[in-house]
Amino acid sequence: MASRLLRIGLIPGDGIGREVIPAGRRILEALPSSLGLKFEFTDLDAGFETFQKTGAALPERTVDVLKNGCDGALFGAVSSPTKAVKGYSSPIVALRKKLDLYANVRPVKTVATAASPIDMVIVRENTEDLYVKEERTLEDPAMGGVYAEAIKRISTRASLRIATMAGEIALRRQKLRESGFASIHKSPLVTITHKSNVLSQTDGLFRTCAKEALAASRFVDGGVAVEEQIVDSMVYKLFRQPGSYDVIVAPNLYGDILSDGAAALVGSLGLVPSANVGEGFAIGEPCHGSAPDIEGKGVANPIATLRSTALMLEFLGEEQAAAKIYTAVDANLEEAKLLSPDLGGKATTEEVVSDILKRL
Numbered sequence: 001m002a003s004r005l006l007r008i009g010l011i012p013g014d015g016i017g018r019e020v021i022p023a024g025r026r027i028l029e030a031l032p033s034s035l036g037l038k039f040e041f042t043d044l045d046a047g048f049e050t051f052q053k054t055g056a057a058l059p060e061r062t063v064d065v066l067k068n069g070c071d072g073a074l075f076g077a078v079s080s081p082t083k084a085v086k087g088y089s090s091p092i093v094a095l096r097k098k099l100d101l102y103a104n105v106r107p108v109k110t111v112a113t114a115a116s117p118i119d120m121v122i123v124r125e126n127t128e129d130l131y132v133k134e135e136r137t138l139e140d141p142a143m144g145g146v147y148a149e150a151i152k153r154i155s156t157r158a159s160l161r162i163a164t165m166a167g168e169i170a171l172r173r174q175k176l177r178e179s180g181f182a183s184i185h186k187s188p189l190v191t192i193t194h195k196s197n198v199l200s201q202t203d204g205l206f207r208t209c210a211k212e213a214l215a216a217s218r219f220v221d222g223g224v225a226v227e228e229q230i231v232d233s234m235v236y237k238l239f240r241q242p243g244s245y246d247v248i249v250a251p252n253l254y255g256d257i258l259s260d261g262a263a264a265l266v267g268s269l270g271l272v273p274s275a276n277v278g279e280g281f282a283i284g285e286p287c288h289g290s291a292p293d294i295e296g297k298g299v300a301n302p303i304a305t306l307r308s309t310a311l312m313l314e315f316l317g318e319e320q321a322a323a324k325i326y327t328a329v330d331a332n333l334e335e336a337k338l339l340s341p342d343l344g345g346k347a348t349t350e351e352v353v354s355d356i357l358k359r360l
């Protein structure tokens with residue numbers, strides 16, 4: 001059988017990013033050889049510590065190697081300061097834009113045996129909205145002195161393509177159901193989230209474009225139903241009836257917030273993966289941050305990273321390899337003997353990883 005070589009960049013970043021990214025590498029190395037995959041890894045720098053050492057949070061080498069020498073990557077987390085630090089800018093936000101990774105795909109799922117099962121995918125626009133970071137600080141006595149403002153930019157192009165991605169994901173999920181994969185949903189549904197009742201131009205454009213993209217005949221013919229939900233009541237409904245959502249499409253900031261909220265519904269941020277996806281490239285990234293409160297204790301839940309590794313493989317066309325990882329992770333969660341403290345267990349990161357590797 002011909003084998004495929006995948007060149008993977010590893011960017012642990014800061015904090016628990018360094019404790020969980022090695023798990024991603026180990027699970028790739030442990031995949032059965034019958035899958036015909038070979039991996040070559042390159043360690044790459046980014047993050048606040050890199051910034052403190054070198055003056056650059058996202059070194060040029062990291063971007064060059066990703067662009068010219070990698071097929072995909074895994075990103076841990078970075079410790080972006082909440083207080084402005086001159087010269088520092090979030091490397092993951094920059095990377096998403098530099099590599100045009102326009103979709104941030106975030107599946108939020110319980111195991112099939114859960115009493116109240118949840119199975120949704122949040123498809124977050126990944127390049128614009130308030131994340132264009134065009135902010136400025138001004139001063140005007142009429143405003144009470146210093147004030148600050150930021151641009152919220154929403155484009156037709158980005159809104160159409162993110163909604164198209166959401167439609168494609170809804171179709172793919174439906175195909176899996178039809179081929180026998182158990183699911184709590186019977187038919188595909190995309191929920192468009194916005195706040196166009198107030199932001200009629202920016203979110204209004206997002207809403208219009210998303211509706212237009214999802215009206216394409218392949219989605220209509222594929223039975224993809226479309227609904228819309230204003231983001232504040234979306235949070236309410238998400239918490240009341242999380243099981244009713246299939247695919248959610250949202251502008252950048254709402255998608256960021258909704259995905260952390262949804263993580264609480266499935267038990268922990270340490271479970272929720274993401275993939276930053278562009279044309280032919282994907283970076284797997286756990287949804288959580290660098291978790292300074294548990295850094296260095298060896299108890300970070302590695303599952304979000306393991307699932308992000310699988311998600312990266314899926315977007316690189318290796319669905320069978322991805323399925324192996326999902327199954328091994330689900331088996332660990334269903335047995336519930338070796339769980340990390342965020343899930344009420346006592347297991348260390350190492351113990352959880354070893355248990356999942358044994359199940360591959």
Ligand SMILES: NC(=O)c1ccc[n+]([C@@H]2O[C@H](COP(=O)([O-])OP(=O)(O)OC[C@H]3O[C@@H](n4cnc5c(N)ncnc54)[C@H](O)[C@@H]3O)[C@@H](O)[C@H]2O)c1
Pocket residue numbers: 013016076077078079080081082092268269270271285286287288289290291292293294299300301302304342
């Ligand atoms: N993609 C990224 O790089 C990314 C994402 C989010 C936050 N951040 C950064 O991370 C830093 C810390 O942010 P925060 O504390 O607001 O959010 P966080 O996601 O780091 O932590 C929130 C809570 O979840 C827990 N948690 C997170 N991941 C966990 C895991 N794998 N296992 C067990 N528990 C886990 C933490 O212990 C903490 O109590 C900030 O500097 C922020 O900028 C980076």
Ligand SMILES: O=C(O)CC[C@H](C(=O)O)[C@@H](O)C(=O)O
Pocket residue numbers: 078079080090091092093256287
């Ligand atoms: O802290 C950072 O540098 C980025 C955090 C990042 C974001 O997109 O805002 C994180 O919240 C995420 O969900 O990926």
